[in-house]
Amino acid sequence: MKTVTVLGATGSIGLNTLDLVERHRDRYAVDALTAQSNVDELAALARRHGARRAVIGDPALHGRLKAALSGSGIEAAAGPDALVEAADGDAEFVMAGIVGSAGLAPTLAAIRRGAQIGLANKECLVCAGEIVMREVRRSGAELLPVDSEHNAIFQVFDAERSESVKRILLTASGGPFRNWSRERMAQATPEQAVAHPNWSMGAKISVDSATMMNKGLEMIEAFHLFPLQPDQIVILVHPQSVIHSMVEYVDGSTLAQLGSPDMRTPIAYCLAWPERIAAPSPPLDLAAMGQLTFEAPDETRFPALRLAGHCLRAGSEAATVLNAANEIAVAAFLERRIGFLDIAACVEKTLDRINIEDATSLEDVFALDAAARRLADSLIPGSSSQK
Ligand code: NAD
Numbered sequence: 001m002k003t004v005t006v007l008g009a010t011g012s013i014g015l016n017t018l019d020l021v022e023r024h025r026d027r028y029a030v031d032a033l034t035a036q037s038n039v040d041e042l043a044a045l046a047r048r049h050g051a052r053r054a055v056i057g058d059p060a061l062h063g064r065l066k067a068a069l070s071g072s073g074i075e076a077a078a079g080p081d082a083l084v085e086a087a088d089g090d091a092e093f094v095m096a097g098i099v100g101s102a103g104l105a106p107t108l109a110a111i112r113r114g115a116q117i118g119l120a121n122k123e124c125l126v127c128a129g130e131i132v133m134r135e136v137r138r139s140g141a142e143l144l145p146v147d148s149e150h151n152a153i154f155q156v157f158d159a160e161r162s163e164s165v166k167r168i169l170l171t172a173s174g175g176p177f178r179n180w181s182r183e184r185m186a187q188a189t190p191e192q193a194v195a196h197p198n199w200s201m202g203a204k205i206s207v208d209s210a211t212m213m214n215k216g217l218e219m220i221e222a223f224h225l226f227p228l229q230p231d232q233i234v235i236l237v238h239p240q241s242v243i244h245s246m247v248e249y250v251d252g253s254t255l256a257q258l259g260s261p262d263m264r265t266p267i268a269y270c271l272a273w274p275e276r277i278a279a280p281s282p283p284l285d286l287a288a289m290g291q292l293t294f295e296a297p298d299e300t301r302f303p304a305l306r307l308a309g310h311c312l313r314a315g316s317e318a319a320t321v322l323n324a325a326n327e328i329a330v331a332a333f334l335e336r337r338i339g340f341l342d343i344a345a346c347v348e349k350t351l352d353r354i355n356i357e358d359a360t361s362l363e364d365v366f367a368l369d370a371a372a373r374r375l376a377d378s379l380i381p382g383s384s385s386q387k
């Protein structure tokens with residue numbers, strides 16, 4: 001039996017992970033489950049999966065969680081430190097399924113004790129990739145990429161002979177606004193932005209897919225996960241989301257991983273690695289699909305790609321700022337405080353105006369992340385710092 005902790009259990013990644021755990025009860029047992037604020041769902045999941053511990057991020061909800069778990073024998077805890085303790089427990093596998101750089105501290109705790117980690121929380125690597133990867137090398141933790149593109153690359157990347165890799169092709173669906181003009185995007189609503197054509201995901205990553213910032217974050221994620229130079233990371237728009245990414249070798253061979261757009265495939269790969277387990281993802285019927293198509297990305301309509309490409313080359317501090325400003329701008333868009341095109345505009349202004357200093361320690365990174373959030377927030381109409 002492998003013990004599993006799921007950080008962000010109530011989210012899209014968390015629920016898909018628990019679906020697989022439930023289908024393979026003979027192989028996996030649940031240690032801790034965490035969520036930020038949805039107490040009832042967290043308690044129900046903890047009971048259903050026989051968790052040892054449930055942790056709610058919002059400390060004000062401790063009493064409600066205890067009440068919801070009374071009589072179950074499941075331990076209840078709350079607050080940011082308890083989230084870190086959950087990751088720091090003794091589960092062999094930790095699913096890093098929290099959204100945003102809020103997941104950095106718990107994910108690092110799991111890394112530092114050398115656990116096996118399913119990394120969905122890409123913002124961790126964009127915010128603090130150098131520190132995270134340094135800790136992975138030091139502790140010997142196994143960092144297994146859950147993000148479908150990075151999981152695909154992991155499956156076909158010859159790590160023993162990385163010098164024979166010419167480049168990687170990160171595929172992108174193009175999101176719900178792939179064919180929209182800038183004029184039309186200016187009017188886009190949160191409902192339209194979260195309606196992804198192929199994948200069902202949390203609100204933040206869905207908006208990131210619509211701006212294509214998601215692909216930008218994924219370029220930086222790939223840079224940290226694999227031994228690659230920025231110029232070796234290329235984006236290819238592929239609207240069907242069947243080829244999840246490709247690795248091109250110096251001899252002209254290109255290897256790809258294909259599958260239906262269902263996160264349970266890459267999650268199953270990580271849970272069972274280096275073995276494989278069955279996943280209920282719909283089988284791929286290529287004959288029925290008929291064709292797979294490809295397009296070059298358009299940085300003019302999707303400036304987030306240009307900004308992320310710039311940060312990938314500029315270094316880790318720029319990426320910290322990019323991620324922080326984007327988190328603030330996406331939240332403001334979802335709250336209808338800014339328009340869709342203002343998301344990338346806010347990120348660009350934050351990058352232009354912030355005074356970037358070297359951030360080598362975790363404290364430096366947290367300080368830079370906080371400064372970028374404050375600056376991005378001050379650029380949003382009606383924000384508290386503007387009044
Ligand atoms: P989601 O919004 O569906 O779920 C997020 C989870 O994190 C929830 O359980 C929530 O309670 C918890 N959470 C939110 N804010 C928190 C905070 N401040 N502190 C602690 N916990 C918090 O998100 P998701 O779609 O499952 O995405 C999770 C991560 O996985 C993101 O980084 C995303 O980019 C990445 N990812 C998701 C998918 C997908 O298909 N959903 C695919 C690839 C990568």
Ligand code: MG
Nearest residue numbers: 147148149218
């Ligand atoms: Mg992805």
